[in-house]
Amino acid sequence: MNFASDNVWGACPQVMDALQRCNADAERSYGGDRWTEHAETLISEVFEREVEAYLVTTGSAANALSLSAITPPYGAVLCHPASHIMVDECGAPELLTGGAKLVPVEGEGGKILPGGVAETVAALDHPPHSVKASSVSLTQSTEIGTLYQPGEIAALSELAHGHGLKVHMDGARLANAVAALGLAPAEITWKVGVDVLSFGFTKNGALAAEAVVFFDPALAEDFIYRRKRAGHLWSKGRFLAAQAVGLLENDVWLANARHANAMAARLADGLKAVPGVRLSSPVEANELFPIIPDALHRRLQAAGAVYHKWPGEDAGPGEVMIRLVTSFATAQADVDAFVSLAREGASSGAA
Known part of the structure; x- marks a missing residue:
């Protein structure tokens, strides 16, 4: 009767099978292998468009690296007070953004609201003395297990983009949201304004694998350096890719x-x-x-x-x-x- 977390269990059989198959042959290093290519293709298919996808090992890395690509060191990330980036990542977003500030936005039911975002953006509008509101981070599903409906994400994205902010989604449990809502992943991500996604695999049956997914390739400029500098470019990167393949093939x-x-x-x-x-x-x-x-x-x-x-x-x-x-x-x-x-x-x- 272990209900402590969806991290307490190991990997699902399909992931272990993919790892065994991946282990059978020699492959090119640093993501130049067939498994990584296949995983990237599958991720694009999941979201029904060409995306830039980069595999990393942890959710903290996926979130912090995602935010580093859309938030300058003098910027602010607007997020829920209970979000993982705010309370559970030991300052990783601040570190990898080079010093950006996390600014809490109150909401209801584990979700931030457009009104709170608008008020926070206005409160930060004191250049050059205040940090610059640069991005909004949403968690789907939320830290209390609730869900953003597509219209809610669209409203937040429209407001954010209207103020020049980019939208990040912490999708550590995106699979649970997609399954619960019965919608295509595209319908609750890029089609409603999400710019970059932390696509979680670990909580859903992988050993240690996540993906940073850019829906706008221009935002991924220089991301290969960010990932390498953060220590998340594996020489044997195919073993990250194999986990994604094991989960994404056949909609596991x-x-x-x-x-x-x-x-x-x-x-x-x-x-x-x-x-x-x-x-x-x-x-x-x-x-x-x-x-x-x-x-x-x-x-x-x-x-x-x-x-x-x-x-x-x-x-x-x-x-x-x-x-x-x-x-x-x-x-x-x-x-x-x-x-x-x-x-x-x-x-x-x-x-």
């Missing part, structure tokens, strides 16, 4: 995401029926944030359930908020066991 990435989403929905439905348990936000992808009695929390952990206690203002006295994340490898039996354990704890008085 979407099948994995659909399974993760389905397990989250099943978990949410089960917990809704447990007395004393409530959900702090809608469950739209593969994360859920229940608020539960502290006694039930201690009982679940004593029984071996693995998850994170989460900070949240919605929890009242004697309650805690927890985060549960499902993945491509989450077993239905574990979901049902967790719900059963929660139900037993509530009925026995622990709740």
Whole structure:
């Protein structure tokens, strides 16, 4: 019953098979191999247009390098206060942009709103004393598992572009968003104004692989140097590409995401029926944030359930908020066991 993260599991079988096939032959180094070429072709096919795609190993690198291409050292990145770039990347965006500032923009449901962006841009309009608003970063799906609808992204992009800002999307869980919305990836990225995407594979069944995807090739000028200087150009880059190939061929990435989403929905439905348990936000992808009695929390952990206690203002006295994340490898039996354990704890008085 491990719901700590979608990072806790290893690689899916199709990725491991691709790695084994990739390992069978000698190939050119530094991305000049057939696997990298194939991965780049597949990424363009996913987004229904020619893109510039660059493989890296971590989500932090993908985000920070993406932002470095669209944000100058004296610039500002507007983002949600709970975004990964703001709270979980140890200053990597500031480092790789050469000193750009991350500026939080309040919103609702884990999402930033056009009004907040407009107010922040106006507040920064004091050249040369303020940093220059240069980019907006959106997270899809968000850090609380909610989803930006295409119209919401389009409105934010139109506003950003109207002020000369570029739009970055942190798509560490883009697969879950695509699967949940039932839309083509293009419909929630470049067609609604996203300029550069951090396309996540690791949380969806890869070992360690992400892609920086530029929808405007002009923005990728000199990116080969940025990636190399940051230490993310692998000499054996085909092993990054093989992971992407294993996921993108035959739409494995979407099948994995659909399974993760389905397990989250099943978990949410089960917990809704447990007395004393409530959900702090809608469950739209593969994360859920229940608020539960502290006694039930201690009982679940004593029984071996693995998850994170989460900070949240919605929890009242004697309650805690927890985060549960499902993945491509989450077993239905574990979901049902967790719900059963929660139900037993509530009925026995622990709740």
